[in-house]
Amino acid sequence: MRLVDAQTAWRRIQIQGRKMNVTQPLIVMVFVVSTLVGSSYGQEENHQNSRVEEGQFNDRGRMKRFSQRGQDRRGHGSQRGPGSKGTPGPMGWGNRKPEQSEFQSETGFLFVNGKVLSPPYRVAWEDEQIALNDELVDANPRDWRLRPGTIAASLQMDAIVVVDGGWVETYLAPTEQGEWLLKSFAGTPEEQLQAKAELKSLLPEKAYENLQFNAPDSDLVSHAQEVLVQLDEVENTNNGQVAAVRRMERVSYPLTMFGMILTVVAFGHLLSTRPEAVSAGINATPQAMQMVVRSIAFVVLLSALDLIWTILAWQAGQMKELNPIASQFIDNPIQLVCFKAIATFAGAALLVGLRQYRQAQLASWWMCLVCTVLTFRWLTFHSMMMG
Known part of the structure; x- marks a missing residue:
């Protein structure tokens, strides 16, 4: 009886071993x-x-800004007209009148004589002056930046353009001045107060005195707030x-x-x-x-x-x-x-x-x-x- 039980147990072990081997x-x-x-x-x-990929910084080491459509758009007439033999193109180079006298832009931020204008922007020659929507400013023949083509090209890159009489400056949103200019009308109440104090030391005295801190239309404010949110995200990521x-x-x-x-x-x-x-x-x-x-x-x-x-x-x-x-x-x-x-x-x-x-x-x-x-x-x- 014990031998039979031992043989049965051994067979069970062999069967389990075959299963385990599988x-x-x-x-x-x-x-x-x-x-x-x-x-x-x-x-x-x-x-x-x-x-951060190559080509996203300008020559001063600051990050470039692009419009919402994802293109680095330049204004029309950034080159001379074909076959002009030195005749200035729409940018307004030289002493002659430009061939193109009016430009349009749907993007960017434009400060003229201290006031924030709302898009669409119309930049055109008006006799010896430059019309920025309904605002007129004197042209400065010594400053190539104060040309309708140059201003329109900067706006089409979603930049911030400040024009005050014969003085003009373009800022990208990541720059310190550009960020505070956006916060001056699109930031929180605390940021707007802080922007007034910061811009006093960043802008020329005359340009700051003319700054009115007005509120543009809601679409421009929303766009500026989106840009500020993106800047905060980039800053948080970098930090x-x-x-x-x-x-x-x-x-x-x-x-x-x-x-x-x-x-x-x-x-x-x-x-x-x-x-x-x-x-x-x-x-x-x-x-x-x-x-x-x-x-x-x-x-x-x-x-x-x-x-x-x-x-x-x-x-x-x-x-x-x-x-x-x-x-x-x-x-x-x-x-x-x-x-x-x-x-x-x-x-x-x-x-x-x-x-x-x-x-x-x-x-x-x-x-x-x-x-x-x-x-x-x-x-x-x-x-x-x-x-």
């Missing part, structure tokens, strides 16, 4: 995939998304990136030292405990199962270090995430941490549960090697940045 490789494969997709394959870059760079500089050295020590210890573990390269079977010795636990512990620590470096480098604008799955969460650090934790701990739990099987032992050893090599890559990148 499901075990699938479980190990799940761990490998989860660990690989949870790792960062960032490519270091010093000019990111984030963030956040600057803070991220400083944070990166503070933690680069301790993280690099910790990573160096961790990779050396992990590499020593890999050299001293290499598993047998067999396809199947059980190795329930304490040394083999402890090797799996240590390998998984190194995988978790190295993955956490990879996650910290990824978030810091991305926020500082120093890398681009090449992992197609992790790149979907890179903009939200909380989602990225949750994704990384689920992918890593799910696979780690599977291998720890199967640590007596040789396939699990081999998979844990190789994943520890992959994470160690990945950390060496991070160390090389940060050593270059620190240098």
Whole structure:
């Protein structure tokens, strides 16, 4: 009776072993995939998304402004007429009368003799004067900026043009003067009061004395408020990136030292405990199962270090995430941490549960090697940045 029971139990063990031999490789494969997709394959870059492309700054280092239609539009007649042989074009160059005498613009902000005008803007020659909508100003033959074509071209680039008698100046919205001019009629009551005080030191004395701080139509005010909101967003983004760079500089050295020590210890573990390269079977010795636990512990620590470096480098604008799955969460650090934790701990739990099987032992050893090599890559990148 006991012999029959022993034979029955042995058959059950053989059947369960065959089932395990089928499901075990699938479980190990799940761990490998989860660990690989949870790792960062960032490519270091010093000019990111984030963030400011070439051609967005003028010759003074300030950011250019463009109209809402996304074009850098210039006024008509920025070149001489064809075949004119020195005859001045519509810009009004030289002493002769320009060929084109009237220009139109639907964008921009125009201050004339201290008053904010509302679009559409009409800029035209009127005898020896310049008509800006219904306002007349004297032309200054020595100042090429005080020409209808030049003024219209600036307005079509959504710039801020201030004309006061024979004096004219063009500001882009990101400049200090331009931002305070917009806040003088489109900002909050506190910002409008502050704009009066700031513009007193930024504008010429006569231009400031004529400034009336009037309220234009609601469409122009709404457009100015949109520009101010965009400027605040750009400023907040830049401040956040600057803070991220400083944070990166503070933690680069301790993280690099910790990573160096961790990779050396992990590499020593890999050299001293290499598993047998067999396809199947059980190795329930304490040394083999402890090797799996240590390998998984190194995988978790190295993955956490990879996650910290990824978030810091991305926020500082120093890398681009090449992992197609992790790149979907890179903009939200909380989602990225949750994704990384689920992918890593799910696979780690599977291998720890199967640590007596040789396939699990081999998979844990190789994943520890992959994470160690990945950390060496991070160390090389940060050593270059620190240098």
